[in-house]
Amino acid sequence: MEMQEVPYLEMNHVRKSFGSLEVLRDISLTVQQGEVVSIIGPSGSGKSTLLRCATLLETMDEGTLSYLGKSAAIMENGCTVYAKPAELDEIKRSFGLVFQSFHLFPHYSVLKNLIDAPIHVQKRPKEEAVAEAMALLEQMGLADKADAYPHQLSGGQQQRVAIARALALKPEVLFFDEPTSALDPELTGEVLKVIKELAEAHMTMIIVTHEMEFARKVSDRILFMDKGYVVVEGTPETVFRSQNGRIQEFLGKLQQP
Amino acid sequence: MTFHVILTELLNGMLLTVGIFALTLLFSMPLGFLVSFGRMSKQPVIRLITQFYISVMRGTPLMLQLMVVYFLPWYLFKIPLSSFWRFPAIILGFTINYAAYFAEIYRSGIEAIPKGQYEAAKLLGYSRSQTFLRIILPQVCKIILPAATNEIITLVKDTSLAYTLSCIEMFSVAKQIAAAETSMVPFAVAALFYYIFNLLVSFVMNRIEKQMSYY
Ligand SMILES: Nc1ncnc2c1ncn2[C@@H]1O[C@H](COP(=O)(O)OP(=O)(O)OP(=O)(O)O)[C@@H](O)[C@H]1O
Ligand SMILES: [Mg+2]
Numbered sequence: 001m002e003m004q005e006v007p008y009l010e011m012n013h014v015r016k017s018f019g020s021l022e023v024l025r026d027i028s029l030t031v032q033q034g035e036v037v038s039i040i041g042p043s044g045s046g047k048s049t050l051l052r053c054a055t056l057l058e059t060m061d062e063g064t065l066s067y068l069g070k071s072a073a074i075m076e077n078g079c080t081v082y083a084k085p086a087e088l089d090e091i092k093r094s095f096g097l098v099f100q101s102f103h104l105f106p107h108y109s110v111l112k113n114l115i116d117a118p119i120h121v122q123k124r125p126k127e128e129a130v131a132e133a134m135a136l137l138e139q140m141g142l143a144d145k146a147d148a149y150p151h152q153l154s155g156g157q158q159q160r161v162a163i164a165r166a167l168a169l170k171p172e173v174l175f176f177d178e179p180t181s182a183l184d185p186e187l188t189g190e191v192l193k194v195i196k197e198l199a200e201a202h203m204t205m206i207i208v209t210h211e212m213e214f215a216r217k218v219s220d221r222i223l224f225m226d227k228g229y230v231v232v233e234g235t236p237e238t239v240f241r242s243q244n245g246r247i248q249e250f251l252g253k254l255q256q257p
Numbered sequence: 258m259t260f261h262v263i264l265t266e267l268l269n270g271m272l273l274t275v276g277i278f279a280l281t282l283l284f285s286m287p288l289g290f291l292v293s294f295g296r297m298s299k300q301p302v303i304r305l306i307t308q309f310y311i312s313v314m315r316g317t318p319l320m321l322q323l324m325v326v327y328f329l330p331w332y333l334f335k336i337p338l339s340s341f342w343r344f345p346a347i348i349l350g351f352t353i354n355y356a357a358y359f360a361e362i363y364r365s366g367i368e369a370i371p372k373g374q375y376e377a378a379k380l381l382g383y384s385r386s387q388t389f390l391r392i393i394l395p396q397v398c399k400i401i402l403p404a405a406t407n408e409i410i411t412l413v414k415d416t417s418l419a420y421t422l423s424c425i426e427m428f429s430v431a432k433q434i435a436a437a438e439t440s441m442v443p444f445a446v447a448a449l450f451y452y453i454f455n456l457l458v459s460f461v462m463n464r465i466e467k468q469m470s471y472y
Contacts (some may be wrong), residue, residue, distance in 0.1 A: 055380060056379075057376055057379065057380075089382065092380075092382055093382065096380060096381075097380045099373060099376070099377065101373060103371070103373035103374060103376065103377035104377075105374070105377070105392055106396065106472050107395045107396055107399070107472050116391065117381040117382060117383065120383075120387060120391065121381060121382040121383055121384075121387070122382070149471065149472045150472075151472060165381070166380075166381075169381060169382065
């Protein structure tokens with residue numbers, strides 16, 4: 001018998017409401033090691049909320065969540081029960097998140113943004129953290145910016161620092177929530193290039209994006225969300241050729257100037 | 258009384274003024290944090306009590322508050338008032354008053370920090386106390402510096418209110434000498450002292466502000 005691979009991320013039947021507004025209705029998502037999954041869909045369809053539930057920034061009303069087989073949330077008597085704080089802290093080490101608006105720490109230099117959590121959260125030796133951070137900055141093409149402060153960088157550079165900061169903690173899964181939406185078109189390219197390189201290095205990633213060309217090229221799988229449901233899911237080919245009315249409408253709108 | 262004597266007496270008063278100033282800052286700045294946490298507490302009872310406390314401290318004259326603090330032990334417990342109680346009462350009165358003002362300054366700074374900073378810290382695994390001490394507090398300090406400077410300068414001048422409890426700080430000395438000598442000179446000298454004191458405070462705060470302007 002073949003060993004069943006443990007999914008890196010598994011979410012089942014997730015529901016989430018804000019007051020009377022149902023934002024997520026029965027969403028399931030399983031991501032295997034090395035997979036790149038993109039989530040697309042119109043504004044307000046619940047993409048960010050899904051990422052926020054997956055990264056424990058929001059609590060789900062219903063549904064389960066696990067990383068590498070470790071349960072962060074299970075269902076008990078029809079509602080979600082989260083693991084103990086200590087277990088959640090352990091599970092949190094499995095993932096990182098890159099925000100649309102970076103959220104770098106403005107009072108720390110670029111290097112300190114990268115090494116502060118490895119040193120003070122993961123208790124790694126400083127020399128090791130610095131060496132790894134410098135290697136990451138090199139990889140991001142930002143080796144000369146180690147001593148700069150975030151406000152001295154362009155948006156594209158800041159976002160690359162934010163990616164490096166997330167990678168410095170060596171997550172198994174990396175989430176991106178519209179990583180280029182706050183950037184000019186010229187700066188978008190440099191960030192997408194970095195993400196593409198990560199995909200080639202088989203980083204497991206879940207990316208919410210409005211960059212359709214990018215999603216098509218980089219993803220193993222695409223989810224199209226609308227009104228809290230996953231309407232279409234499959235390979236880029238399947239999704240972009242889908243005859244589903246909602247996705248046609250969505251892709252059509254994007255093509256209009 | 259020669260000018261020299263006037264100066265030495267005023268300098269003695271000045272020492273007390275500086276003492277009130279320094280001790281008030283020492284106690285009220287940390288206490289202000291506690292009050293601001295209470296003010297932002299999720300517990301409605303704690304929040305309301307703190308809110309009430311702040312509104313009383315800001316809504317009534319400091320002079321009156323000093324008198325209340327001084328006379329309260331006698332009114333409540335019939336503890337006879339002694340001259341030993343005078344100085345602690347002054348420090349206590351100033352501290353609870355300034356803590357309220359500092360609390361509101363801290364709150365404005367804490368509330369100005371974008372939610373994203375907390376979320377980024379949470380994602381990176383910082384504990385709550387690490388998030389506050391490493392990420393939030395340094396940014397708050399920079400934001401509140403101008404408002405805190407204002408408050409500290411006001412405190413320098415407010416120390417003169419200690420005369421209400423017949424504490425012989427600089428202003429009281431000036432008043433006594435002025436009455437005895439029927440001269441305005443002591444007041445002028447006192448004014449100069451307060452002014453120089455505040456110049457010093459401004460200078461120090463400016464240096465701190467420069468130190469923090471690296472980002
Ligand atoms: N904290 C919240 N409180 C109340 N409503 C919320 C909250 N967060 C999100 N919503 C609502 O939930 C719905 C889904 O929001 P969400 O941010 O997940 O959409 P999205 O797909 O990411 O959209 P966009 O493409 O614009 O980023 C929206 O109608 C939004 O107003
Ligand atoms: Mg969103």
